[in-house]
Amino acid sequence: MAPRRLPPVREADARGRGLGYWLIPLMATLLFAAGIAHVGYLKLANVEYFWYRPLANTYSLLISFYILSRFLLSAFYRPPRYVGYRPTLSAVIACKNEEKSIARTIDCLYASDYPEHLLEVIAVNDGSTDRTLAEMQRVKERHPKLRIIDFGRNLGKRHGMAAGARAARGEILVYVDSDSFVRRDTLARIVQGFKDPDIGAVCGHANVHNARKNFLTRMQEVRYYVAFRVVKAAESLFGAVACCSGCLAAYRRRYVMEILDVWLRQSFLGTPATFGDDRSLTNFMLRRYRVIYDSRAACSTLVPETYRQFFKQQLRWKKSWVRETFLASRFMWRRHPMAAFFFYLGGLFPLISPVVVCNAIVLPFFGVGEVSLLYIYGATLMSALYGLYYLGRLRSSLWVYGVAFSFFYMLILVWQTYYALLTVRRNHWGTR
């Protein structure tokens, strides 16, 4: 008999409930509210003087509206209710050269509070050149039911995922990255959404495992939290999460099997699509089914610790963003109007932002125009909102890295979009 209720997930690491336990979120919330009010006030000027700079004002209004809408919608977000749903479940880990973490990833899956007879774990070795296969076999000694698929040569992650799906016997497919570690309750929670047959996929929540390693990982910690808890939560409200992160995502196997061959053979501009598998699989689900986010089904994942790895990962993501956003734009208008509106809006900004940044900050250094202090102020305000949100929810001093990340993004990462656009057909792997 399955328990009717699972214990709540503690999002915050509450080390003693001192004054700060109440005070920090209170202050953060007040500051956050003040920030929102101030943004609203600034936007009034955009409306009042709209025709003086129609393009700039449209951009300014829309981007603020977009960001604020994320916060507002996410406030209405509720994770799927725990209804004691227990379908058969196949967890698939497709990996290449992950000898350090693969064992722990599999161990975590087996340590789940999920009935053993309903759970199967499939590890796919995609032609690793290190001891990954040996690690898998070592784990198999502890967990004899572990199924290992070994390609013998490298075929690509997509093939690994597909092979896992084909081999699986469970109703629900759970894809877990080989550097992500699920909690004991994660599997039990992530399947709850599937009680509704209209749900095609559920995206889990990912925390940064190595958050305190260095400056870069600290920034990513805040970034991840906001990207999941705010952006995906907002998208989830209309059942249109744009990307089920590869760290942890569950799919209804029957729906995956419908499109598996087509997905496997997907090509874009004449080149086989070999990266951004999570985003493209999500897109196939989005065509027909609802895709939601479950903030309580959490895992922790290792993020890049060096800038080189980080930039490679970001470029890969950007390229897949370019490809899949283009593909999704052909059908997203059929989705819920709010989802469609925000999808197209969200697709526009990364294309325009570099121009705006260039105009507001970069060109002035070459003597063209003046530095737009208002833009810098607005950007700071917005990034402070992200940081304060993080602080208010998690009471963590890491929040300032969120502000830093916004500037990091504005000054450095923003340019990658155009590079990704130009090189979207180049397919080589940016390995971690």
Added chain:
Amino acid sequence: MSPRIRRAYRTRTFLRDAVAWLTLLTLGATAALFWHYWAYRTVLASGPGAGVVDPLIVVLAYDRVVEDVDVRHVDKEQLREQLQALQRDGFEGIGLESLARFYRGELETLPARSLVLTFDHGYLSTADAVDPILRELKWPAAMFVMTERQERRDPFFLYWPRLRRMAASGLWEIGSHGRLGHIPIQVDAAGEEGPFFIRRAWLPNEGRAENGDEFAARALRDQQVARATIEEEVGRPVLAYAPPLKDVAVATLDPEVVQAHEEALGTFHALAFVDDLFGVNDRLSDPHHLKRMRVAPRWSADVLQKRVAMAFGEAPQEASELAPWRWVPRAGEARSEGDSLVVYGPARADVWRAASQLADEWVLEADVRIESGQLWIVQESADLSEEWRWGGDAVASHLQRRQPASTVETLASFPARIEPGRMHRLKVVRRGAGVWVEWDGRPVAERPSHLPSMPRGSVGLVVWGGGEPAQLTVKNLRFSELDYRARPMPGQPSAEQVQAAIRDSPALAALSPLWLEAGRDGLREQPLDRDLLAILSRRYGWEILPTVRLRPDAAGAPVARLGEAMALVAQQNFAGLRIDTSGLPPETRQEIETWARAEESRWRRFRLLVEPPHGTLATDTTGPHRGGVRKGANS
């Protein structure tokens, strides 16, 4: 494409979210409607409240108004204080439409103290700063826009959507400031540039500057285009025009340019404004030359209050003639030194008497001394199209008539000399159709001088230095209004009657021969010695106001008779009509006075003198400075 692939790419239909779509569209439409009604809501719907037939209308002109304190501009708080002070003084804001209707005769009355607020150029900052104040006070205002700025989308100025919203609020009316205004254009072959509106454009293909007609056509076209543009964009008629350059006659010495401007003022708009030191208008003002007082950035509320009060002629009677703001310099500077007023400037200096433009008949007395050059006592016509002046230099004095930037016509010359460095006693009496001057206690001529036209406008003292700095010292200064005195006499006066009138000629404004008798059966003309009257009028500067005597049997329908009489008098080019009501019962006399007041407001520059006055009229005190009907004094 195989069925399998097609199946994979099959998508859901948006009809699944039909409810959401409908909800969203409905919400969107509602929000758009709400926004539209909110943005274009009417704040001020009604026109001015109850008023009087003979109001005084002060027009204030502001250049740019800004939110924060700035020495170069009037700021928001300063404006608020100024308007609140004027409100406390009993002023009521009126809009251009009320004003235009008043001058068209469609609106009988305006508030006794009407105030028209005008803002020039159409600055965005002005609208931002002023709009909340207008909403607070519920006062309308006019914004004059120079449409070239909207075409160019100059970000310092208002754009059409905002102007439309302003107009929709009922608080603002949009006036025309022309299109190109002072944009520089090429004015000669060398490429010299000058303002569009006061210089003749250079025609490079023809190698010449444009002639007067071409300039006039260009000026008119500019106005026409500006007006059409505003009407099209704002969707409301443009009632008023304010020339983009303040004093064209001073800015250019080109008479044809000045002439073109004069024509432009009255061509396309119901109202036109010109700059003036006092900005006070009344029923008799020319709606195409309404005067605006330009508010300087440094004026506090107190200063503005005083200036407006002085311009209204509201200073306490006992206040010194040298009280602040009573004599205002236009060129040069003026200051009080003990009991004298000293006016000085580099080449020319002048001072102008507040409220003098409201006086038809007046007397100016003063002890004056100049240090060099010439002294003139000047009265400008209300529309600034001409002026008359008396004055001169150490050689002789003259009575002259002058049009700006044009030739001077000398009407008469006198041996009286204005010697520099010596104090002279001066007395000028302006009454009827003439002027009487006494210099050093003696008349400059045997009889008053006739003035061919009847200008009514500000009176000033002007001094030219004649190569040296101009300086004028004035003592015992007094300017006062005179009663209009008409001398009744028979249609064919005797020699004695004429001699008696000549003896009183300095103070007598008009002769009033009995011409018409009104009874039940109609008007009956009495014989009139027209030749004699014409000669007397010309020689002594008298107006001729024929008398119509109402017999008691006309009491049944006096008004109909009087209408006929008025038409007859006007047809014969007399200056007005004196109505003798002595034979009528008091209630009929009151009825006639009321009729005359209304009638006079409809006619311009036509005197209706009702005698003897009916002393019980309440309306006498409603006007700020006088009743509607001129009361004569029998002499």
